[in-house]
Amino acid sequence: MNFSTLKAAQGDNIRILENSFKKNRLAHAYIFEGEAGTKKFDTALFFAAMILCESDDTKPCGTCKNCRRIFNQRHPNLYTIKPQKQNITKDNIRDLQEEFNKTALEDGAKVYIMEDADTMNPHAANALLKFLEEPHPNIFALLLTTNSSKLLPTIRSRSQKLTFHTIPHHLILSELIESGYEPFLARLASAMHHTVNEAEVFLAQENLYDMIDIVSHLYEALANKESLVLTFDKEIFGVVSNKDDSLMLLDVMIYYQKDLIYGKMKHYKKQIFQEQLATIETILTFKSKAMLLEELEQMLELKNRLNQFVNTRLAFDNLLMFLERRMDSEE
Numbered sequence: 001m002n003f004s005t006l007k008a009a010q011g012d013n014i015r016i017l018e019n020s021f022k023k024n025r026l027a028h029a030y031i032f033e034g035e036a037g038t039k040k041f042d043t044a045l046f047f048a049a050m051i052l053c054e055s056d057d058t059k060p061c062g063t064c065k066n067c068r069r070i071f072n073q074r075h076p077n078l079y080t081i082k083p084q085k086q087n088i089t090k091d092n093i094r095d096l097q098e099e100f101n102k103t104a105l106e107d108g109a110k111v112y113i114m115e116d117a118d119t120m121n122p123h124a125a126n127a128l129l130k131f132l133e134e135p136h137p138n139i140f141a142l143l144l145t146t147n148s149s150k151l152l153p154t155i156r157s158r159s160q161k162l163t164f165h166t167i168p169h170h171l172i173l174s175e176l177i178e179s180g181y182e183p184f185l186a187r188l189a190s191a192m193h194h195t196v197n198e199a200e201v202f203l204a205q206e207n208l209y210d211m212i213d214i215v216s217h218l219y220e221a222l223a224n225k226e227s228l229v230l231t232f233d234k235e236i237f238g239v240v241s242n243k244d245d246s247l248m249l250l251d252v253m254i255y256y257q258k259d260l261i262y263g264k265m266k267h268y269k270k271q272i273f274q275e276q277l278a279t280i281e282t283i284l285t286f287k288s289k290a291m292l293l294e295e296l297e298q299m300l301e302l303k304n305r306l307n308q309f310v311n312t313r314l315a316f317d318n319l320l321m322f323l324e325r326r327m328d329s330e331e
Ligand SMILES: [Zn+2]
Pocket: 052, 053, 054, 055, 059, 060, 061, 062, 063, 064, 065, 066, 067, 068
C-alpha cells in the first residue's frame, strides 16, 4: 500500500487515528462513512497495521511481518465481513465471534472490518450490538458504510464516526499515472470518474481505444480540412453498434472539443489530449471560440438526444457537418 497516496487522500482521518493511537485513546468501534472509492478499506487496513505493527519506530512500517500479512489480508487477527448476496446475516456475526474465540489466534489486538455494514439485517445488527456491548479490550471494529444513518442508533452511539470525503481529482489522476496508464488516458478517465476504481473499469473497456482513435483521426481530418461526413460516416458506424458506444464516442469527442476551447483560452494544463497540441493549434487558426462553444453545445444536445430515441446515424452526420464549418464572421 502506498501510504503517501492514502495520506494525501484521507489525511484528516489518518491523523485522527494516529493521534488516538499514540495517546492510547482508540475507540473500540469506528464507523467509516463515505462514498465508494474513498479508501475506507485501505484506511481500515492501515488501522489494523498500525496497531499490530512490530516496528519500534513509525507504525505501520509497512515492511514487518505483521504489516505485510495485514496488507495481504492474511493476518489471523484480521477478519473481514462482507455481505453474502444482499445482506450481512447473523451467521456472519457468529462466524466472526467463533473465529475470534479460537485460541490459535496470535497475541495482540484483533480487528474486524465490516464492508457495507448498512446491509446487516436486523438479526445481524442485534447480534453485532451484543458483541459490541461485551467488554473486549483488545478487539476493534471498523464498520464501513456509504450511509451510517442506516445503522442501528445503538450501534452508532457505541462507535466513533469518521467521514471520508471524495478523493480530489488530481489524486485520482496521479494514482492512475502511477499505475502505468498513459497520461492522456489517466487525464480522460479522472475527468470522467470520481473514484480510481470507476476510472479503471472505464479504462478496461476495449472499444474505448477505438473511440479515441476515431476522435483523434476526426480532429486531424478537421485540421486538414478534409470532409468529415464522407470519411467518418463509415468509420464511426464500423465501431459504434449501440447506444452505449455512441455515448462513449460522444463523451471522448466532448473532451477533445473542450481541449480546443481550453486551447483558445491558453489553459493548456487543463487539456486532456495534450500530446495532440499541433492538431489542436491548427484547428484553432480557423475556429473562433464562439464557434467551438456552439459546437460543444451541439454535442451536449446530441448526447441528450441519444438518451432518447433518435436516428443515431443521422444525428452524428448532422454534428459532423456542423463541425466542418470554417471560420465564422465573429472573429
Ligand atoms: Zn510494521
